Amino acid sequence: MTEKPVKIPGPDHPIDIEHNPHRVVVMLGGVVIADTRDAVTLYESNRPPVHYIPRQDVRMDLLERTTHTTYCAYKGDASYYSIPMGGERSVNAIWSYETPHEAVAPIKGRLAFYPDRVDSITVES
Numbered sequence: 001m002t003e004k005p006v007k008i009p010g011p012d013h014p015i016d017i018e019h020n021p022h023r024v025v026v027m028l029g030g031v032v033i034a035d036t037r038d039a040v041t042l043y044e045s046n047r048p049p050v051h052y053i054p055r056q057d058v059r060m061d062l063l064e065r066t067t068h069t070t071y072c073a074y075k076g077d078a079s080y081y082s083i084p085m086g087g088e089r090s091v092n093a094i095w096s097y098e099t100p101h102e103a104v105a106p107i108k109g110r111l112a113f114y115p116d117r118v119d120s121i122t123v124e125s
Contacts, residue, residue: 007073009044009103015074016043017106023124024051026058026113028086033118034058040106044074051121052110068092075107076100086117093117 009015020041026034036057042050068080076097083090096111097104115121 004071005073006101009074013045013074014043015045015104017041017104018043020051020123024053025120025122025124026053026118027120027122028083028090028118031062031085032059033062033083034111034113040110042104042107042112050112051123052107052112054110058111063094066092070095074101075104081111083118090117 007013017040020039021037022039023037024034024039025032034053034057036053038057039051039053042052044050062083062085063081064084066080066082070078070080072078076099078095078097080092081094081096083093086093092114094111094113096109097107098109100108113121
């Protein structure tokens with residue numbers, strides 16, 4: 001078995017995580033899937049910011065865990081959830097780092113949504 005590489009964020013690949021003071025709402029098919037004022041936003045290199053939402057603010061009853069997994073050398077192993085009511089579009093629409101690397105510990109157990117697999121991710125004032 002080969003060990004997975006672990007990379008530490010730095011000047012060549014910065015990662016910053018900040019508490020998001022705004023309300024973040026995720027919608028699909030007219031249904032609120034997530035609604036929080038306790039998100040953290042991850043800024044990684046030149047990628048778009050990603051909002052990680054605590055599970056208690058997500059309609060977990062509307063999600064279905066899948067067997068899909070991925071690995072990021074900077075963050076760790078990701079597990080995935082689908083939103084069955086969204087059909088094929090919403091398969092593996094959500095990911096979570098349940099045991100992330102120490103450098104990104106604030107995202108532990110939170111959920112992030114692919115913007116193109118839900119109707120909207122709104123950040124309000």
